[in-house]
Amino acid sequence: MPQPSAVIVAHGFPSDPGPQETVMQALAARVGDHLPGWVLRGATLAAPGALDAALEGLDQPLVYPFFMAEGWFTGTELPRRLDGRGRAVAPFGVEPDLPYLCARIVADILAQRGWQAGDTALLLAAHGSQRSRTSADSAFAMAQQLRTRLGLRQITCGFVEEAPYLADAAKGLGQAICLPFFALRAGHVIEDIPQALQEAQFAGALLPPLGEDAGVPELIARSLQKAARP
Template sequence: MTKERGAMPFDAIIVSHGQPSDPEVGEAEIAALAASVGALLPDARVEGVTLAARGKIEALSAERPGALIYPMFMADGWFTQVQLPRRLAPDVGPQLVTFGMDCTLPMLAARWLRDIAKDHGLDPSDIDLVIAGHGSGKSKRVSAATYTFADQLAAEFAPKSCRCGFVEEAPSLEEALTGLGQQSICLPYFAAKRGHVLDDLPQAVAATGYKGIVLDPIGLNPDVPAMIADALRWRATTSDVSVCV
């Protein structure tokens, strides 16, 4: 049984890490995502903000008591469990499941991969799949989320093989990409196309001579706004934290 929370209209705030060195870049990206999600929720007010923009999350959450908080992060960790709650106004919330840990994401990714495979005349059973993740030298929570996603995606997509490679821990991106032919796909387990996706991943591809397909980060998939809208719509009317519950 689920507890009714109320009907629309409702407020929602999508929060990302942003880019501390250039906050306006991240602000523009998350605002665009929020606009795409909001277009699918005409009775809701959906806004986006980054943690990198000083004072913005504090001000916006204070203006939106009761707003749902959607963390546009790949894993639960210090940013989502400590910094974000600490910076939110006291009357805001609840906070939903982090984007990368939503159990509907592997299904979205599997549909995407099937389309890519079809476009290239490939069968999933012939494809070596690489999930490129961030990893962390301080906590295993980040890589654990990546492995969980990879396992769930492999169960949905059924590739020939599936492996993970990381920027900040072993196995490295280079290790994961080495020895693969053209019938392979690399899917970056990142929310945005910045930083590591623009620097470390291309460097690893060049260093290994990888000849397979490199996709955009999963956060840029065109079906992501609908996935987020579904999660917000569900949470606005029930006490569940995820459409998977």
């Protein structure tokens, strides 16, 4: 029986692919800690040759898209790049267990701040797109899931690339938490989100991007185990 294997793939940052390539390799190692006996590798689509190198020597690995939504990259570009050398599974952003992870993140910051849920708003800061609805739809679906779990005063979504734009959605929220609905820390998370929040005079808590949470490697490992079952 071949050794089970998986490659975790992110989009990456085309103008400077190195740092995120390192991040993906580190994420693969942390996922591997939860999957003894597996071979885990990480790569980005942006780094030339990285995906081919990660697939080298593996026998039909599972391929885990570290993306926040299903769309052109997961549905068209990634299968094209794989060319039959692996089996892609559903992306990170539509994981069934992701709402539980988000709810735990929000509950933790409420406890740390001593805030009551009923007095607090949650702003999901997401990518959005002028060309596709999938990015926004994933964020809206997450907001709906969290409404049934947290008892917050308000849950709203704001986007970098479509309305409602983040600067508008963040205005007047008062006591609030902003959770970036992003897999990796890149330009939008580093620059666009803080700038939009500053423009809106947002005075709440800005959290790290969702994909950096310590619970993510175990979540991905569980998903890969389920996908590997006959």
